[in-house]
Amino acid sequence: MSRRTPPLSAYFKKRQALVNRALERVLPKADAYPNVIHEAMRYGVLGEGKRVRPILALAACEAVGGALEEALPAGCAIELVHAYSLVHDDLPAMDDDDFRRGRPSCHKQFGEAIGILAGDALFTLSFQVISRQRSHPARWLQINQELAQAAGTFGMIGGQVADLQGPEAAAKTSTLEYILEHKTGALIAAAVRMGALAGGATPKQLAKLTRYGECVGLVFQLVDDLLDRDGVVKVWGELVTRQRAENLTAQAKAALASFGSKAQPLRDIADFLNSREH
Amino acid sequence: MSRRTPPLSAYFKKRQALVNRALERVLPKADAYPNVIHEAMRYGVLGEGKRVRPILALAACEAVGGALEEALPAGCAIELVHAYSLVHDDLPAMDDDDFRRGRPSCHKQFGEAIGILAGDALFTLSFQVISRQRSHPARWLQINQELAQAAGTFGMIGGQVADLQGPEAAAKTSTLEYILEHKTGALIAAAVRMGALAGGATPKQLAKLTRYGECVGLVFQLVDDLLDRDGVVKVWGELVTRQRAENLTAQAKAALASFGSKAQPLRDIADFLNSREH
Numbered sequence: 001m002s003r004r005t006p007p008l009s010a011y012f013k014k015r016q017a018l019v020n021r022a023l024e025r026v027l028p029k030a031d032a033y034p035n036v037i038h039e040a041m042r043y044g045v046l047g048e049g050k051r052v053r054p055i056l057a058l059a060a061c062e063a064v065g066g067a068l069e070e071a072l073p074a075g076c077a078i079e080l081v082h083a084y085s086l087v088h089d090d091l092p093a094m095d096d097d098d099f100r101r102g103r104p105s106c107h108k109q110f111g112e113a114i115g116i117l118a119g120d121a122l123f124t125l126s127f128q129v130i131s132r133q134r135s136h137p138a139r140w141l142q143i144n145q146e147l148a149q150a151a152g153t154f155g156m157i158g159g160q161v162a163d164l165q166g167p168e169a170a171a172k173t174s175t176l177e178y179i180l181e182h183k184t185g186a187l188i189a190a191a192v193r194m195g196a197l198a199g200g201a202t203p204k205q206l207a208k209l210t211r212y213g214e215c216v217g218l219v220f221q222l223v224d225d226l227l228d229r230d231g232v233v234k235v236w237g238e239l240v241t242r243q244r245a246e247n248l249t250a251q252a253k254a255a256l257a258s259f260g261s262k263a264q265p266l267r268d269i270a271d272f273l274n275s276r277e278h
Numbered sequence: 279m280s281r282r283t284p285p286l287s288a289y290f291k292k293r294q295a296l297v298n299r300a301l302e303r304v305l306p307k308a309d310a311y312p313n314v315i316h317e318a319m320r321y322g323v324l325g326e327g328k329r330v331r332p333i334l335a336l337a338a339c340e341a342v343g344g345a346l347e348e349a350l351p352a353g354c355a356i357e358l359v360h361a362y363s364l365v366h367d368d369l370p371a372m373d374d375d376d377f378r379r380g381r382p383s384c385h386k387q388f389g390e391a392i393g394i395l396a397g398d399a400l401f402t403l404s405f406q407v408i409s410r411q412r413s414h415p416a417r418w419l420q421i422n423q424e425l426a427q428a429a430g431t432f433g434m435i436g437g438q439v440a441d442l443q444g445p446e447a448a449a450k451t452s453t454l455e456y457i458l459e460h461k462t463g464a465l466i467a468a469a470v471r472m473g474a475l476a477g478g479a480t481p482k483q484l485a486k487l488t489r490y491g492e493c494v495g496l497v498f499q500l501v502d503d504l505l506d507r508d509g510v511v512k513v514w515g516e517l518v519t520r521q522r523a524e525n526l527t528a529q530a531k532a533a534l535a536s537f538g539s540k541a542q543p544l545r546d547i548a549d550f551l552n553s554r555e556h
Binding site for chain 2: 147
């Protein structure tokens with residue numbers, strides 16, 4: 001039940017800056033024709049954003065002994081997918097949100113047609129970033145698959161569809177648990193796996209980090225539900241939900257036991273995600 | 279100027295059936311949870327559809343000596359991207375089309391939110407299909423890149439954005455030519471390249487087939503404009519547009535000179551695309 005101060009704000013800031021520079025490089029320039037789509041893409045990605053997913057990918061890469069830079073394309077790709085999902089989620093036919101991170105949402109700023117296409121374009125770019133990597137083709141093809149699976153109808157899109165199915169379905173515990181596991185969890189677990197694969201993880205390392213990723217993915221959504229007093233909190237209550245987040249955080253860290261000090265950032269991130277207050 | 283009867287209807291029908299069976303296999307079953315998204319995906323892809331892009335991919339694969347089956351995943355992937363682009367194009371904020379191929383468009387049938395997500399899901403699936411291929415990872419990673427590039431803002435999406443820029447921009451010859459080259463041409467040229475790569479094309483073969491693909495991609499859009507009395511026809515006139523389509527078809531076939539009888543289907547398809555009447 002404790003709400004600790006995040007212990008790694010300096011680490012996070014440094015990694016955020018690194019990711020932001022990498023995103024800046026992979027995004028087409030705003031003055032490239034047709035300008036408006038590139039402006040909208042940059043608007044949807046740059047600016048605020050915790051960069052949790054890419055930071056997890058970088059830390060997973062380092063945990064298996066890889067160099068930070070090896071996971072940067074995977075980190076950018078997963079952040080582009082996250083940004084695309086937010087741009088499409090905000091559309092009038094979906095959540096109909098006029099604001100995102102304190103400013104007009106992408107479709108409010110650029111119109112609905114460009115909103116749809118900017119989301120599509122960010123998603124496309126994520127696969128371009130991955131397929132530009134040529135040094136370990138089998139590895140990057142697997143990373144490509146991880147991303148596509150996690151973003152698809154048995155991952156993120158499946159969670160979004162379940163979330164759209166009206167109040168009757170949403171009151172069912174089974175629907176809420178499905179959303180919990182799929183809507184955000186799938187992409188967060190994929191971020192960890194993609195980073196580990198980029199760093200050349202062995203199958204054993206990958207299995208342990210998968211467990212870690214699944215646990216922190218659930219914690220992320222549980223804490224979202226706690227902060228919004230929504231989702232599973234409505235059926236489990238605040239106390240049980242908080243307890244489950246604590247347990248899952250402990251399980252996530254337990255999965256890292258054999259990694260030693262190289263996995264310390266992953267442990268700290270797990271604590272941070274469990275204790276975050278926004 | 280001649281309008282020949284398509285000489286290859288039996289060939290087309292056989293290939294269409296092959297592609298349709300492959301698409302049926304790669305699409306999730308309609309009763310997989312959450313059902314509605316899988317129903318919408320199948321609705322957006324199965325049924326009518328000329329399957330021009332996959333048929334081009336298969337023929338390009340055979341032209342370089344590959345086996346038909348080697349290009350089927352690439353053919354499916356490109357048709358899924360084509361279907362996603364139609365589903366999103368029909369949305370109210372885009373072309374606002376209530377009908378597609380004689381029945382309600384995807385968002386009219388399933389609602390706008392599912393229409394957006396079904397397009398997203400079809401696009402995601404195309405990358406899943408590609409990354410499942412494990413026998414030649416470098417080759418499939420390049421195929422992945424071809425697809426993502428052709429679908430992106432310097433390809434198909436760029437063409438769509440240019441097409442949205444209102445009557446003033448659309449009256450400019452430069453805009454019309456940009457749309458001509460990007461909106462449909464990029465994906466058709468990519469279909470040819472992806473099929474050739476799947477069949478193990480040499481760089482020399484790939485260069486020639488790229489020329490072929492670019493030419494037939496332009497022909498496809500020119501004939502669209504001729505049939506709709508729209509696009510470049512409005513600035514070039516019908517006669518000049520028809521003449522350009524004829525010239526490009528001749529150039530496409532000339533690029534195949536060194537391929538012999540293995541490229542006969544590609545020559546016939548070029549004639550078919552030039553003479554099609556719908």
